[in-house]
Amino acid sequence: MIKYNDLQIFIPRVLGANLKKMKKTYFYYSVLVFLILNVNNVKTQESNNVIFVGNSQVDTGGRLHEYRLKKNNSVNLNQWRQLKEEVDALKDYYSKVGIINKSKSHPKFILPVQLKDNTSEEGFYSITSYVDHDTLFPGHLQDYECGDLTYDLETGYNHSGTDYLLWPFPWFKMYNDEVEIVAAAPGILLIKQDGNFDQHCDENSEPWNGVCILHEDGSTAWYVHMKKNSVTKKFVGEEIELGEYLGVVGSSGSSLAPHLHFEVYDSDNNLIDPFIGPCNNEIEDSWWIDQIPYKDAGVNKISTNAHLPVFPECPEEEILNESDEFYPGDSIYLMSYFRNISINDTVIITIFRPDNSIFSSSVWFSPWEFFTSSWLSFFVILQDDEYGDWKYSLEYKGVTYEHTFRLKNPQGINPETFEPAIKIYPNPSHDQINLFTDMDWGKVSGIYILNILGEEIQKHNFVTQTGNNFRIDVSGMESGVYFIKVESAEISEILRFIKN
Numbered sequence: 268m269i270k271y272n273d274l275q276i277f278i279p280r281v282l283g284a285n286l287k288k289m290k291k292t293y294f295y296y297s298v299l300v301f302l303i304l305n306v307n308n309v310k311t312q313e314s315n316n317v318i319f320v321g322n323s324q325v326d327t328g329g330r331l332h333e334y335r336l337k338k339n340n341s342v343n344l345n346q347w348r349q350l351k352e353e354v355d356a357l358k359d360y361y362s363k364v365g366i367i368n369k370s371k372s373h374p375k376f377i378l379p380v381q382l383k384d385n386t387s388e389e390g391f392y393s394i395t396s397y398v399d400h401d402t403l404f405p406g407h408l409q410d411y412e413c414g415d416l417t418y419d420l421e422t423g424y425n426h427s428g429t430d431y432l433l434w435p436f437p438w439f440k441m442y443n444d445e446v447e448i449v450a451a452a453p454g455i456l457l458i459k460q461d462g463n464f465d466q467h468c469d470e471n472s473e474p475w476n477g478v479c480i481l482h483e484d485g486s487t488a489w490y491v492h493m494k495k496n497s498v499t500k501k502f503v504g505e506e507i508e509l510g511e512y513l514g515v516v517g518s519s520g521s522s523l524a525p526h527l528h529f530e531v532y533d534s535d536n537n538l539i540d541p542f543i544g545p546c547n548n549e550i551e552d553s554w555w556i557d558q559i560p561y562k563d564a565g566v567n568k569i570s571t572n573a574h575l576p577v578f579p580e581c582p583e584e585e586i587l588n589e590s591d592e593f594y595p596g597d598s599i600y601l602m603s604y605f606r607n608i609s610i611n612d613t614v615i616i617t618i619f620r621p622d623n624s625i626f627s628s629s630v631w632f633s634p635w636e637f638f639t640s641s642w643l644s645f646f647v648i649l650q651d652d653e654y655g656d657w658k659y660s661l662e663y664k665g666v667t668y669e670h671t672f673r674l675k676n677p678q679g680i681n682p683e684t685f686e687p688a689i690k691i692y693p694n695p696s697h698d699q700i701n702l703f704t705d706m707d708w709g710k711v712s713g714i715y716i717l718n719i720l721g722e723e724i725q726k727h728n729f730v731t732q733t734g735n736n737f738r739i740d741v742s743g744m745e746s747g748v749y750f751i752k753v754e755s756a757e758i759s760e761i762l763r764f765i766k767n
Contacts (some may be wrong), residue, residue, distance in 0.1 A: 330644050370484075373486055405421045433525045435576075455507065541554035608638050657674055747766055751764060
């Protein structure tokens with residue numbers, strides 16, 4: 268036993284279950300790991316990765332999922348060359364009329380993305396790639412901090428900008444205009460493109476929506492992949508102020524998901540990485556007013572969910588499945604969405620009762636080397652506990668994030684609306700169990716039986732059952748406690764049963 272921040276914890280072994288699934292342009296990695304729990308002032312029965320607090324259950328097997336995109340050309344290179352020729356000609360003109368003054372200092376940038384008004388989240392993006400400073404290819408990577416958070420391609424493309432991926436739920440954010448692109452520095456609108464398709468999910472040769480801004484010293488900044496018909500209504504040649512609205516983050520042009528590609532050139536048209544670091548020899552000081560830390564780790568969002576979120580195939584909008592109201596017996600999913608989580612990073616999760624006493628506390632360690640964009644889920648099932656406003660608290664990197672949810676009294680509720688979507692019987696069972704639901708079994712993508720360690724015992728994919736019952740043979744299983752996980756596009760439900 269050791270002590271961690273005054274929590275007494277046991278260190279169990281880590282499960283090595285690793286699930287890899289690919290959906291079109293997305294890669295999802297999922298790993299089942301242990302939580303380490305200490306429940307205060309309550310007698311508990313611990314059974315490996317499920318803990319019982321009275322009649323309530325707390326999941327101790329957190330699942331970390333990565334959201335990662337394949338690498339591609341951020342821009343159509345032929346189109347890019349043509350646009351740069353236009354920019355060169357315009358810069359020559361502005362130099363002759365005295366608008367460009369190369370003796371001026373380079374601009375200092377602010378963050379080029381922001382949440383729209385009345386949108387409240389801890390964070391809303393993750394930097395997935397910086398400028399590649401190693402001109403060799405492929406596989407020769409070097410970002411400004413001498414790391415490899417960048418990419419190149421066999422075609423000879425070295426990533427030439429900074430990519431801000433909307434996270435979490437990039438398509439939801441795009442379709443709801445949640446994240447705006449703003450001018451990182453003042454200047455003149457030099458190039459403007461709009462009206463192009465904005466739901467691309469692959470590398471392509473289609474034009475993007477975006478702008479190029481000319482700064483006073485002759486440097487330029489490109490803002491690429493905007494949403495269709497969102498680009499500023501100002502005309503080319505008009506002045507742009509610092510922080511002025513330029514458009515909405517989208518996925519136009521050669522793009523895999525909604526993100527901003529931000530690319531900078533100095534007054535002599537040399538590519539510039541605005542981040543100062545040991546492997547960036549092109550600049551003497553940062554081009555940012557306040558340069559954010561490299562691989563800036565944090566939590567962009569926490570929530571409670573009735574079901575796990577659904578990330579459908581691109582470009583369909585994600586289904587958040589968030590809820591803040593629950594009844595006893597409901598599965599309450601505790602969700603957290605990270606940026607730049609690294610191996611052995613520590614997450615402390617605490618659940619508070621309505622009287623602010625601690626219901627449970629937990630410590631979780633990240634098992635993966637590094638994810639730029641990921642989400643972590645646990646579940647808790649509260650039974651016969653205090654009704655009212657509960658609090659889900661998560662601490663990461665010294666910052667505490669909190670979310671309130673309500674456990675409602677079921678008295679007076681119609682039992683038919685209170686029962687789970689899927690029933691299991693008989694329970695306990697000796698040789699077979701039946702799953703009963705009014706839901707269409709054809710929509711179920713998988714049924715999984717897990718042992719108490721979270722290890723998969725049986726798997727039933729692409730269910731074709733057409734009646735209300737789905738029968739599963741459990742006669743060959745050893746006696747004990749098991750879980751059944753039913754997944755579909757709409758729900759992910761976990762049921763507990765006992766095998767005699």
